[in-house]
Amino acid sequence: MPAVFQWIEHSWLGTSVNNSLWAFAAIESLHLLALAVIGGAVLVVDLRLLGWVFPRQTVAEVARDARPWLIGSVIGMILTGVPLMASLAFSKYYTNEAFWLKMYFFLAALLFTFTIRQRVAFGDPARANSLIGKTVGIVSVLLWSGVGIMGRGIGFY
């Protein structure tokens, strides 16, 4: 594993970002922008699962409209996140506990969103509006908040 991180840092991508005065900051701004989009796309469905927004629309309707923005922002997050991580893959991120926690939260949030939450949101409306749906909404908010908080934590660790 350390060798992989060293290789990433010394790759073309890692060195280009690290040697540029602007690249890291510019990519990070875009990463934050994608965070806002992902935040909206995730929250609107979770708030609907909790019954706190769009009560006259079904969970499936809200989830269907949010879906392209969710997928687009996840792709945007990965495309901007990879060069940020590559720039100091071994000398900073590999030993940064907040970074690893963020990755675990991210994997868990992704898996949860595209398996359980997706099934509940697009499945039986009675189940989506039940306590099961509400629990799914809360778990989703907590998992994605974990990603955001740990992401901010990388800089302070």
Added chain:
Amino acid sequence: MAFFLHFCQWLGNTPFSTAIRESIWWYPIIESVHVLGLCLFVGLLLLWDLRLLGVTLRGVAVSEVWARLIPWISLGAVIMVMSGILLFVSDPVRFYGNVFFRIKAFGLFLALLNALAFHFGIERRLVDWDTAPETPRAAKLAGGFSIALWAIVVMTGRLVAYNWFAPLV
């Protein structure tokens, strides 16, 4: 402008400002709240702007999208303003002299103007286009400007952390 500078200097010397600046925990906590508040505020505002563009939630009336989202957007705005003020108070002179902070403040001002223009403009004739999936040109312009301006506010907000340029004061 000297007045603002003197105000910032006075504010930065208050015990409250010093306490946030010198605490290990307060600044990171406030900043994390500011970042999570961004999801609530800009994330949900974006859905509203996308409805104005006729891109998403097309099957829901514009007035209903507004009525359902505005409590959450407002909550997000309160969180952003309060945490933002606390961040500013922690080091007012540095923020005041930071070029990105100035651009961000100007972007915020333009975004508010855009919202007012929408409110006193095409929103007055909302009954004519409320339930139409496709929205009028003026509504699309307002939505597009809003997305662009808030994107500038978010991005320059992140760049405030960098001291690439000499302070403007």
